[in-house]
Amino acid sequence: MHDQTVTIPLQDGHTLALPVTWVHTLVIGSGAAGLNAAVQLHALGVTDLLILTEGLDRGTSYNAGSDKQTYYKLSLYGGEADSPRALAETLYAGGSMHGDLALVEASYSARAFTNLVAMGVPFPRDRFGGFVGYKTDHDPRQRATSIGPWTSREMCRALTTQVRQRGIRVRERANVTALLTPGEGAGRRCVGALALLDGTTWHAYLAENVVYATGGPGGLYRTSVYPEGHTGAIGVALLAGARARNLSESQFGLASTAFRWNVSGSYMQAIPRIVSTAPDGATADADDAREFLRPCYASVAELAEQVFLKGYQWPFDTHKIVGGSSLIDLLVYQETVLRGRRVYLDYRRNPDGLSLSDLGVEARAYLERSGAMQETPFERLQALNPAAVALYRAHGIDLAAAPLEVAVCAQHNNGGLAADHAWESENLTHLFPVGEVNGSHGVYRPGGAALNAGQVGGYRLAESIAARYASRTLDRTKAVAALTQTTAAMLDWGARSQQTERSWQTERAELQARMTRACAHVRSGQLLAHALDEARAQWQRVDTRGCRHTTDTLGDALTTRQLCFAHLVYLEAAAYAVAGGVGSRGSALVLAPAGSGTPIHPALGDAFVLQPEDERFRAQVLETEAAADGSITSRWAPRRPVPPTDAWFETTWAAWRADKPPGGDGKDS
Numbered sequence: 001m002h003d004q005t006v007t008i009p010l011q012d013g014h015t016l017a018l019p020v021t022w023v024h025t026l027v028i029g030s031g032a033a034g035l036n037a038a039v040q041l042h043a044l045g046v047t048d049l050l051i052l053t054e055g056l057d058r059g060t061s062y063n064a065g066s067d068k069q070t071y072y073k074l075s076l077y078g079g080e081a082d083s084p085r086a087l088a089e090t091l092y093a094g095g096s097m098h099g100d101l102a103l104v105e106a107s108y109s110a111r112a113f114t115n116l117v118a119m120g121v122p123f124p125r126d127r128f129g130g131f132v133g134y135k136t137d138h139d140p141r142q143r144a145t146s147i148g149p150w151t152s153r154e155m156c157r158a159l160t161t162q163v164r165q166r167g168i169r170v171r172e173r174a175n176v177t178a179l180l181t182p183g184e185g186a187g188r189r190c191v192g193a194l195a196l197l198d199g200t201t202w203h204a205y206l207a208e209n210v211v212y213a214t215g216g217p218g219g220l221y222r223t224s225v226y227p228e229g230h231t232g233a234i235g236v237a238l239l240a241g242a243r244a245r246n247l248s249e250s251q252f253g254l255a256s257t258a259f260r261w262n263v264s265g266s267y268m269q270a271i272p273r274i275v276s277t278a279p280d281g282a283t284a285d286a287d288d289a290r291e292f293l294r295p296c297y298a299s300v301a302e303l304a305e306q307v308f309l310k311g312y313q314w315p316f317d318t319h320k321i322v323g324g325s326s327l328i329d330l331l332v333y334q335e336t337v338l339r340g341r342r343v344y345l346d347y348r349r350n351p352d353g354l355s356l357s358d359l360g361v362e363a364r365a366y367l368e369r370s371g372a373m374q375e376t377p378f379e380r381l382q383a384l385n386p387a388a389v390a391l392y393r394a395h396g397i398d399l400a401a402a403p404l405e406v407a408v409c410a411q412h413n414n415g416g417l418a419a420d421h422a423w424e425s426e427n428l429t430h431l432f433p434v435g436e437v438n439g440s441h442g443v444y445r446p447g448g449a450a451l452n453a454g455q456v457g458g459y460r461l462a463e464s465i466a467a468r469y470a471s472r473t474l475d476r477t478k479a480v481a482a483l484t485q486t487t488a489a490m491l492d493w494g495a496r497s498q499q500t501e502r503s504w505q506t507e508r509a510e511l512q513a514r515m516t517r518a519c520a521h522v523r524s525g526q527l528l529a530h531a532l533d534e535a536r537a538q539w540q541r542v543d544t545r546g547c548r549h550t551t552d553t554l555g556d557a558l559t560t561r562q563l564c565f566a567h568l569v570y571l572e573a574a575a576y577a578v579a580g581g582v583g584s585r586g587s588a589l590v591l592a593p594a595g596s597g598t599p600i601h602p603a604l605g606d607a608f609v610l611q612p613e614d615e616r617f618r619a620q621v622l623e624t625e626a627a628a629d630g631s632i633t634s635r636w637a638p639r640r641p642v643p644p645t646d647a648w649f650e651t652t653w654a655a656w657r658a659d660k661p662p663g664g665d666g667k668d669s
């Protein structure tokens with residue numbers, strides 16, 4: 001089904017008849033964020049909608065989780081005082097986050113959460129109906145909740161039911177390869193997208209508004225806990241010139257690799273034995289298996305305490321390395337990446353010599369209160385969280401029988417595209433990034449805040465679109481001209497790719513290895529500068545020559561192209577931040593130049609010298625943007641404070657009655 005056919009001239013003299021569909025608002029991506037955006041748009045009367053997605057069962061929300069996947073929200077429990085202001089201050093305290101975005105995420109939090117409850121997502125309540133909560137990382141209150149390992153998947157299922165009930169159109173097996181953004185400078189707007197359907201058929205979508213919900217950059221790293229096959233598509237928006245923010249801020253942490261899953265929470269609180277083997281040692285039962293962490297701690301009880309703490313201090317945190325639980329991540333990194341060994345969590349046995357009675361007060365009290373003082377780590381895990389055991393079993397891994405291989409993996413990008421507090425791109429109007437691809441977060445975020453931000457954004461952009469962009473304003477001639485030009489360029493790239501030597505698999509493996517080597521949780525000015533040179537050369541090659549593919553894998557080649565550009569932009573941003581002296585913060589350890597800095601730990605050797613954080617940068621956000629000529633620039637911009645929350649009711653009500661759009665004009669911070 002389409003509304004129009006446009007003839008695209010090709011370089012070889014042939015033409016392509018390109019089907020074009022017109023829709024008022026196009027939603028790209030069907031994770032928890034995209035689905036909720038569609039539902040909220042529909043609820044506000046924007047009903048000419050289409051969701052374009054790789055699949056309703058694709059993406060991170062549907063396929064990722066942890067022992068107890070966390071949803072963070074305004075506290076709604078018991079006698080604990082909380083307020084949108086207090087929550088906004090917590091989010092803002094993470095550093096490098098705009099205060100108005102923090103306030104919007106806080107103000108809509110309860111509404112977004114109760115919407116999920118009303119749709120049937122079974123968040124636990126006590127017998128009086130209170131939404132009981134727990135504390136997560138960077139959370140001073142008990143604002144977190146969970147329904148178990150699959151919180152975001154259940155959110156997707158409930159939202160998909162809503163999408164179906166409302167009759168919102170969904171096109172699966174769509175790979176969006178370009179955004180259409182005619183115009184110049186501040187006048188540029190997004191008018192639609194070009195997609196490859198079913199891997200073979202080109203189709204264009206022209207739209208008043210584009211909601212961009214393509215998730216985090218899962219395809220950028222070799223060592224990754226993003227679901228297999230989830231690449232994200234931030235590169236498509238970066239190629240279109242969309243401004244990005246805080247790209248250098250990501251989260252990394254320990255995860256299993258055979259089946260990609262975070263080993264946070266109960267997986268560590270059960271205190272497994274952690275061993276390494278030679279690269280060819282198939283299991284932790286191999287003869288050379290050794291408890292490599294043990295010599296780095298004064299006693300086995302101290303080691304056990306740190307392993308336990310890692311459970312709820314899951315992301316690698318540069319402020320928790322010296323004397324803290326993040327030393328474990330670095331020791332695992334040293335063992336796997338630098339020494340080439342393999343690391344396993346073994347739930348069958350305790351760390352050598354451990355007696356639970358020697359544990360520190362916090363760990364022992366937790367295990368006792370949870371009824372989890374059993375003899376083996378497996379029994380303790382079973383008592384703490386049977387779903388965590390069942391989950392691996394469902395994926396063919398029996399933790400009672402075999403050890404689990406782990407590595408320090410990329411998990412979440414706090415940064416992403418830069419949008420204002422109406423959730424509209426800062427420099428491409430009518431483009432609304434939402435979910436993980438929207439870089440609203442700063443250096444630190446409370447665990448679970450990603451899911452909150454994704455839901456809140458759907459409300460916010462729906463209100464913005466319904467209030468400001470409900471009418472039809474598209475200049476059809478300009479839109480068709482933009483799509484003709486973009487499609488011709490894409491097709492030419494595809495044709496060039498057939499003659500090139502290097503396959504898309506080779507190109508993708510190269511960029512992923514580079515990102516894991518230079519732009520993961522261990523960085524340095526030298527590593528980044530070298531990686532940047534290589535990345536520029538790779539992008540030049542991929543852009544001009546393409547990457548080889550078969551007829552069936554043109555989509556994979558195009559995805560590799562956008563990933564290649566994205567990795568260059570991420571490296572530019574990270575190199576700029578490190579060269580400017582930001583130091584070690586969040587999940588990114590910056591190694592100091594030789595002869596300076598603080599050695600981290602004797603077990604890590606001389607190369608591991610930490611460059612301390614320069615906290616002045618927490619008052620800035622990092623902005624990065626690609627120009628039309630392909631040049632990439634970064635700059636620090638001051639972050640906006642949390643706006644005052646002392647509005648007077650009568651005047652606010654008057655403005656509301658006068659139909660002032662909910663996001664103001666979206667630019668007024």
Ligand SMILES: Cc1cc2nc3c(=O)[nH]c(=O)nc-3n(C[C@H](O)[C@H](O)[C@H](O)COP(=O)(O)OP(=O)(O)OC[C@H]3O[C@@H](n4cnc5c(N)ncnc54)[C@H](O)[C@@H]3O)c2cc1C
Nearest residue numbers: 029030031032033054059060061070176215435436448451
């Ligand atoms: C292991 C793990 C554990 C996590 N745990 C937590 C947690 O406890 N709490 C928390 O808050 N967050 C957590 N996160 C992060 C959180 O799950 C994600 O940030 C969130 O689910 C992202 O939702 P989204 O809707 O933005 O993107 P996704 O759910 O990834 O959806 C993206 C959608 O876009 C589609 N798409 C992508 N590219 C294209 C394209 N080119 N064309 C068409 N469609 C496309 C995908 O198919 C998918 O439908 C975790 C992440 C991981 C990996």
